[in-house]
């Protein structure tokens with residue numbers, strides 16, 4: 156096999172492996188989006204639950220105040236009735252004093268109840284907003300999951316086909332190249348790299364010694380002296 160034929164096959168192999176990487180990246184990106192949406196939903200639920208607990212607390216507080224206010228009002232009525240049947244001036248004055256204190260307490264409770272009710276209303280408005288947010292996050296997660304499913308289905312099929320094509324190309328290369336390819340298969344972004352700008356490795360961007368470039372051009376399986384990837388001359392190159 157001559158150097159040109161090797162170069163042609165290596166170019167095809169490179170494009171094929173690039174495509175596999177691209178497809179894998181698409182899946183990864185969709186997975187990342189889905190996991191970000193999942194975290195967002197979890198956070199939204201946490202915020203909602205906290206607010207829900209606050210609303211519960213405010214509800215209990217408002218109910219307690221209302222109950223207290225009812226009791227004070229009842230006491231006040233009873234004392235006012237007793238006022239008419241007071242047996243002495245002393246008893247009358249004592250009741251008057253009690254009634255005055257109860258009235259003050261009644262006013263205070265009425266104010267506190269109003270404040271509690273308006274706080275409760277505010278908490279409820281916020282809670283509704285948070286509930287809406289949970290719903291929105293849930294919808295966004297659903298969309299991201301569906302999109303991931305679609306991308307996976309489409310990409311996984313193409314990845315398999317493209318990997319098969321890559322294997323076929325590797326199989327048709329000289330034995331020496333096949334050995335390098337299988338040994339370097341674990342390398343990130345693939346086992347091969349083009350020589351760019353006449354004497355730079357296209358993967359690690361390090362300059363290559365002239366004898367290495369010469370060997371690559373003449374069709375001898377040669378690896379980058381820096382990153383170790385199997386080098387090839389790109390088709391567009393004039394060398």
Ligand SMILES: [Zn+2]
Nearest residue numbers: 356359379382
């Ligand atoms: Zn390199």
